[in-house]
Amino acid sequence: MHTTLMDDVTAIDKAISKRIGVGKHKVWFKNSTQFSVADGYLTIGVPNHFIGSWIENHFMDDIQDAIREVTGDEKKITFNVDASLSGTQKKPVLDSQAKSVRKAREVNTRRRVKPKAVKVKPLKLSLDTFIAGPGNELAFNAARAVVSESKTLFNPLFLHGGYGVGKTHLLQGICNEISKQRPGARWIYVSAEEFANEFVIALKTQKLDAFRRRFRQADVLAIDDIHFLASKPSMQEEFLHTFNTIDLAGKQIVLASDAHPKMIGQLCEKLVSRFVSGMVVKMESPDFETRCSICRQRAAEMKKHVPDEVIEHIAGSMHTNVRELEGALLKLVAFASIGNGQITLRMAEQVLAEHISRTDPIVHISDIDSATATYFGITPADIHSSKKDRTVSTARSFSMYLARKYTKMSYPEIGKLMGGKNHATVILACRKVEKWIKGNSDVKWKTETGQRVVKALTVLDELTNCIG
Numbered sequence: 001m002h003t004t005l006m007d008d009v010t011a012i013d014k015a016i017s018k019r020i021g022v023g024k025h026k027v028w029f030k031n032s033t034q035f036s037v038a039d040g041y042l043t044i045g046v047p048n049h050f051i052g053s054w055i056e057n058h059f060m061d062d063i064q065d066a067i068r069e070v071t072g073d074e075k076k077i078t079f080n081v082d083a084s085l086s087g088t089q090k091k092p093v094l095d096s097q098a099k100s101v102r103k104a105r106e107v108n109t110r111r112r113v114k115p116k117a118v119k120v121k122p123l124k125l126s127l128d129t130f131i132a133g134p135g136n137e138l139a140f141n142a143a144r145a146v147v148s149e150s151k152t153l154f155n156p157l158f159l160h161g162g163y164g165v166g167k168t169h170l171l172q173g174i175c176n177e178i179s180k181q182r183p184g185a186r187w188i189y190v191s192a193e194e195f196a197n198e199f200v201i202a203l204k205t206q207k208l209d210a211f212r213r214r215f216r217q218a219d220v221l222a223i224d225d226i227h228f229l230a231s232k233p234s235m236q237e238e239f240l241h242t243f244n245t246i247d248l249a250g251k252q253i254v255l256a257s258d259a260h261p262k263m264i265g266q267l268c269e270k271l272v273s274r275f276v277s278g279m280v281v282k283m284e285s286p287d288f289e290t291r292c293s294i295c296r297q298r299a300a301e302m303k304k305h306v307p308d309e310v311i312e313h314i315a316g317s318m319h320t321n322v323r324e325l326e327g328a329l330l331k332l333v334a335f336a337s338i339g340n341g342q343i344t345l346r347m348a349e350q351v352l353a354e355h356i357s358r359t360d361p362i363v364h365i366s367d368i369d370s371a372t373a374t375y376f377g378i379t380p381a382d383i384h385s386s387k388k389d390r391t392v393s394t395a396r397s398f399s400m401y402l403a404r405k406y407t408k409m410s411y412p413e414i415g416k417l418m419g420g421k422n423h424a425t426v427i428l429a430c431r432k433v434e435k436w437i438k439g440n441s442d443v444k445w446k447t448e449t450g451q452r453v454v455k456a457l458t459v460l461d462e463l464t465n466c467i468g
């Protein structure tokens with residue numbers, strides 16, 4: 001059947017409505033936007049920057065999915081501000097938009113960002129409680145240098161590494177230490193998602209100047225999970241200006257991500273080149289000694305006596321990330337408090353046996369992520385992102401399936417580690433891969449050199465060989 005571009009536009013609009021629900025579609029798309037398709041682009045006409053940014057920040061994945069569903073292809077998405085569209089917005093729609101913004105703002109005001117460091121409560125994590133060891137020493141020393149010198153060569157300082165290796169700890173630690181050592185200095189610690197949300201709210205409430213002043217006048221700007229900006233071009237643009245202003249003023253920027261800047265993908269070249277222009281440090285999982293020290297420190301904080309042999313048992317059995325280590329210790333302390341309060345090696349072995357077998361698989365989930373990402377030509381950060389293009393979602397489905405097969409993790413645990421997905425997403429992904437294998441289906445995905453088509457079972461065999 002021959003379809004026109006106009007048919008495509010109508011079908012894409014309908015598919016978006018199906019995905020996000022009629023209510024949200026009515027508020028953000030129905031009378032606010034105009035679509036056109038040409039030359040591999042979907043242009044979304046919007047009445048103002050605010051609507052454009054809100055759509056970009058909240059619905060990009062759904063739009064991409066809708067395009068793929070209708071055209072069987074990917075399209076680049078651009079926004080075009082067309083003031084004549086404002087006239088078509090009805091009052092109830094404007095009210096609903098304002099309500100969404102109010103809700104988002106309420107969430108934001110509960111967060112930890114405050115304009116002046118001098119007035120805010122310290123963040124939870126401090127440099128004093130960070131235990132340095134071979135896997136994180138360089139990052140720790142760079143963090144100390146950022147605190148002690150107002151101008152460092154480590155600018156920006158870009159920390160990257162797997163789950164729970166201490167990136168947030170160092171970012172918060174830097175800000176806390178700056179508060180102590182340079183009380184007048186203005187610092188901001190915020191996640192990239194919070195940065196993006198605040199930007200959208202500032203646009204809507206016409207407080208863009210205040211937003212920009214606040215971020216661009218910071219002496220130290222620490223942004224966590226910067227990979228969140230991937231595939232969000234207008235947020236990247238805003239952040240680029242923030243970055244340039246701070247950098248030109250000789251102020252400090254500290255960033256954390258789960259991947260190296262060049263591996264984040266869908267990040268504009270200008271940002272990547274700025275991120276790599278300073279100090280990029282990889283943080284590795286802590287070694288045995290460091291894990292023992294962290295355990296000792298946590299036990300001391302809880303005012304619990306934990307014998308050395310127990311500390312060594314925990315640290316020796318859990319080598320992946322510090323959150324798991326902390327979880328195991330907490331479980332043990334909780335168990336002891338039900339009895340006589342004493343913690344013994346025998347008790348530790350019993351209590352932690354189940355915990356360890358579940359959380360310390362022979363194959364670790366980060367090995368699965370790296371193998372799958374390399375195989376499909378994407379990055380581990382893509383797998384954890386909310387991107388839904390065919391290559392990423394196929395890779396993610398295989399990652400989840402392999403995690404389920406080769407680790408003892410539950411569906412919710414896998415989802416949490418793969419970028420905060422819910423358990424239903426993991427179940428669906430696993431079923432999808434099983435169906436492909438049973439049906440001897442072809443798996444198709446795009447690479448830089450063109451489309452690849454490989455039998456699902458072959459993909460699985462090759463990935464299994466990679467993760468050993």
Ligand SMILES: Nc1ncnc2c1ncn2[C@@H]1O[C@H](COP(=O)(O)OP(=O)(O)OP(=O)(O)O)[C@@H](O)[C@H]1O
Nearest residue numbers: 129130131162163164165166167168169294322323
């Ligand atoms: N070297 C360390 N010394 C003391 N505590 C640590 C260390 N590394 C990690 N932790 C603790 O482990 C927990 C997880 O660390 P953190 O949140 O900083 O990890 P992350 O690298 O930001 O992980 P994610 O990317 O999953 O958010 C925190 O409670 C943190 O205090």
